[in-house]
Amino acid sequence: MNSVATEKAGAPGFSRLVTIPGPVGRENWTGDLAVQACRDLESGHIVFLPNSPIEIPWEDRELLLGRKQSSSAYHKNIAYRPLEDRVTGLDSSEAGDAEKLRRIMRDFSRRSVEFLSDFLSPYAKTWKQELASFRPIEEKGRQARVHARNDLLHFDSFPTRPTNGARILRFFTNINPAQGRVWLTSQTFEAFGPMMVKAGRLTASVNNPVRRAAYTVARKLHLRGAHRSPYDDLMHRCHNLMKEDAQFQEDTPKNRWEFPPNSSWMVFTDCVSHAVLSGQYALEQTFLVPHSALVEPQRSPLAILESLAGRRLTV
Numbered sequence: 001m002n003s004v005a006t007e008k009a010g011a012p013g014f015s016r017l018v019t020i021p022g023p024v025g026r027e028n029w030t031g032d033l034a035v036q037a038c039r040d041l042e043s044g045h046i047v048f049l050p051n052s053p054i055e056i057p058w059e060d061r062e063l064l065l066g067r068k069q070s071s072s073a074y075h076k077n078i079a080y081r082p083l084e085d086r087v088t089g090l091d092s093s094e095a096g097d098a099e100k101l102r103r104i105m106r107d108f109s110r111r112s113v114e115f116l117s118d119f120l121s122p123y124a125k126t127w128k129q130e131l132a133s134f135r136p137i138e139e140k141g142r143q144a145r146v147h148a149r150n151d152l153l154h155f156d157s158f159p160t161r162p163t164n165g166a167r168i169l170r171f172f173t174n175i176n177p178a179q180g181r182v183w184l185t186s187q188t189f190e191a192f193g194p195m196m197v198k199a200g201r202l203t204a205s206v207n208n209p210v211r212r213a214a215y216t217v218a219r220k221l222h223l224r225g226a227h228r229s230p231y232d233d234l235m236h237r238c239h240n241l242m243k244e245d246a247q248f249q250e251d252t253p254k255n256r257w258e259f260p261p262n263s264s265w266m267v268f269t270d271c272v273s274h275a276v277l278s279g280q281y282a283l284e285q286t287f288l289v290p291h292s293a294l295v296e297p298q299r300s301p302l303a304i305l306e307s308l309a310g311r312r313l314t315v
């Protein structure tokens, strides 16, 4: 992939960085500032905090950075399920550290929730806390199947975790002591989604009457996959189409961003086209934000797709 980014940072329709230099403590962060941050995120921008508000004790950081990566662990991120207080993705050789890793992930997850409950207060009452992850693998040169590659521009859509129109909000912290995490972004879903949907005739396929009838029957029978909404179907098709299109990946204008050590950033990854080019050791917490909590719901991928399809796409 061509990693030489064409600068489009200020251009309309392209994601840009909104830097919040701080301070961002509860006492400094008013409701108006929180609404503005939500609006920036919903517009497809990256809200960037040069000094991470998430404190990670020195000894926890040491353990994460020194985590041994055996060959089987090497290809995996660690996932933490906050609602079950459970860590997955550990290698058997790491059993000795399992309890410590669980505690570290739990602390990171709780601190992220605590911080964002004020920073993005309009979402906090109704969001659903999803997985947190630790990403210990160097992203540069990482091998994966084309649809799983994160170094290709995409909008997030997880095939096994349908959202039924809720938004995917992700909060990252770079804990690498020396190396930045490098991303590319391009046009937002609002700018680019409709073109892609029309070019791929995507709404025609989800509106196909035979297909719709088959879905209705499958849902009634509680068949596997039937809980996926037409919205999830469309978003996943967009995700795959983008990654499969080498010409698009090469030609589309991009911006390159480097998130330095000890910075945090947040983004709606379902409306920011993003790719990670390099970087190692990041922590991340995902939230699902319901459509009803959005500050500008008419700009959401759901609203855009429903207006293109001419019908409701949630179930």
Ligand code: SIN
Pocket: 135, 150, 156, 181, 269, 274, 275, 276, 282
């Ligand atoms: C992604 O969502 O594509 C991965 C981003 C990252 O790990 O920096």
Ligand code: FE
Pocket: 150, 154, 155, 156, 269, 274
């Ligand atoms: Fe992604």
